[in-house]
Amino acid sequence: MASIGDMVAGETTNRIDTQLSEFIGYGMKRALSIVQADLSRVLSEFGLRAVSFSALSIIVGHPGLTQTQLADALQIERSNLVTLIDELAGRNLIIRAPVAQDRRRHALMPTPAGKKLAVAARAAVETHERDLFSCLTGQEQDDLKRLLKKFRQAASA
């Protein structure tokens, strides 16, 4: 049963973080968690997680790159990439091809199945974003994308 005890300082509990929402970082974190929940649901139909979708997409777009390059691109540790690559290779979505000039390196190459899955998953992710961000106008979506890009470029330099 609802009572005055369910209120805090006269506010409903679903607006209790107003002060924190003044911080862009907090807004980003809460927004991202909404996106991630929906994205995970979408990608699970392809047997992918966000990080494996990202890895596969980059390998398809840049065939022949090495694990170190991929780790740098995704900002994850090389060591943590190993099992991810194992997973994709185990499903025959990519292969670790030997590099003649440097036998330490593996050239990551997508298989036909990997390319096909990447294309299908990308379409699903595009639909997911279109639906999820339909609450924003096209202009607002572009603005948001642009501001995030601008911030990333400037702040990581």
Place this chain on the structure above:
Amino acid sequence: MASIGDMVAGETTNRIDTQLSEFIGYGMKRALSIVQADLSRVLSEFGLRAVSFSALSIIVGHPGLTQTQLADALQIERSNLVTLIDELAGRNLIIRAPVAQDRRRHALMPTPAGKKLAVAARAAVETHERDLFSCLTGQEQDDLKRLLKKFRQAASA
């Protein structure tokens, strides 16, 4: 030594994720990790993490709320809140006050030290955001904040 092997498909490795950057979610994730790294550095001077700063801020702003209410506000599990509250209480920043009307509940109250730390930490976080987002104009910062808020409100409904 640099060589043609350091390039992938004729691009430098630091722009290898262009395709993924078309996704707002990807942009959010990468932007957030930059913010989090800087925020962690700033808050460590107060012995706080992002989540403990958030919890303390909410308790200061809404004294008397219960752990369940706080967990709902921060979107974390009640079970995972316990050690966080233990930590803040152990440092005498908050207390778990008994609630006369319902002895199952704890009213979370900030101590004077907790209020003082929250104010100081908030000022530091404001400075951190001002500096970090100085690469965006004031208008752009407001736009970003507004778009994140609008998305959160619409998408979580």
Place this chain on the structure above:
DNA sequence: TATTGTTATACTCTATAACTATA
């Protein structure tokens, strides 16, 4: 000596189930 991929490991974060005391 340095780099690439790898293994092992530890630490944090998060999610779930079950318990207790209260209602």
Place this chain on the structure above:
DNA sequence: TATAGTTATAGAGTATAACAATA
């Protein structure tokens, strides 16, 4: 029966050090 806080635990995710093969 249901709820608030708690405990225990398992699964992700992430960070670090050290190793073998190769440069």
